[in-house]
Amino acid sequence: MSWILMLLCSCGRNLPDSEQVIKRYLKEKYNQEFQIVHTERKNIGQNFGEFINTGEAVSLNESDDAFSFTIYEDGRITDNYPKVILGNQIKQDIYSILDHGKLEYTNVDIRFIESDQEYVTFEDYKSNHNVLIFSDLKGLETNVDKNIENAYDLLCALRDQGYYFCLTIDIDKASKTIIYDQDNEMISKDSFIQKFS
Numbered sequence: 001m002s003w004i005l006m007l008l009c010s011c012g013r014n015l016p017d018s019e020q021v022i023k024r025y026l027k028e029k030y031n032q033e034f035q036i037v038h039t040e041r042k043n044i045g046q047n048f049g050e051f052i053n054t055g056e057a058v059s060l061n062e063s064d065d066a067f068s069f070t071i072y073e074d075g076r077i078t079d080n081y082p083k084v085i086l087g088n089q090i091k092q093d094i095y096s097i098l099d100h101g102k103l104e105y106t107n108v109d110i111r112f113i114e115s116d117q118e119y120v121t122f123e124d125y126k127s128n129h130n131v132l133i134f135s136d137l138k139g140l141e142t143n144v145d146k147n148i149e150n151a152y153d154l155l156c157a158l159r160d161q162g163y164y165f166c167l168t169i170d171i172d173k174a175s176k177t178i179i180y181d182q183d184n185e186m187i188s189k190d191s192f193i194q195k196f197s
Helices: 003-007 018-030 082-099 122-127 144-160 189-195
Strands: 034-043 051-059 065-072 078-079 105-110 133-138 164-171 174-180
Touching: 018 034, 018 051, 018 065, 018 078, 065 174, 082 105, 082 122, 082 133, 082 144, 133 144, 144 164, 144 174, 144 189, 174 189
Parallel strands: 133 164
Antiparallel strands: 034 051, 051 065, 065 078, 105 133, 164 174
């Protein structure tokens, strides 16, 4: 990775070789050719000198679906190219879990996180929490207690399948947002029930 470090500087100027850096990185990582759609230099810190290069690329082999990448000044590079290969399978998996939750859902937004790792299989990618789910859930049944049970079972199913989520749940005019991610542990069943009591 020394060639990356040589091409990156901390002077805050746009990096003229950033496209070559990401092209070489992606080719070595995935063994195929990519086209860079665009790059952009961003200041991510309070002080001058904390910059990243971000952009989008497309594979010339697999698909014309764009994916994002980020080049950090310490030489680290992240991308979410696996979403191009695994994204449809991930979405089908999530919708299957939602459909079995016996709850109506709306506004499902599935986001794929950039990573510096290479994920070959569906299970590897999912188990490393590379997917976030944002959605609204509404109970279909009139039995409020049963809806609460179903909603909690749905959250557990998503967690057990390795997904992080941010879900707004509407039950009997009560609306609560449940977040499970790196910073929030899974809510207990008792605490979940108390939220709607």
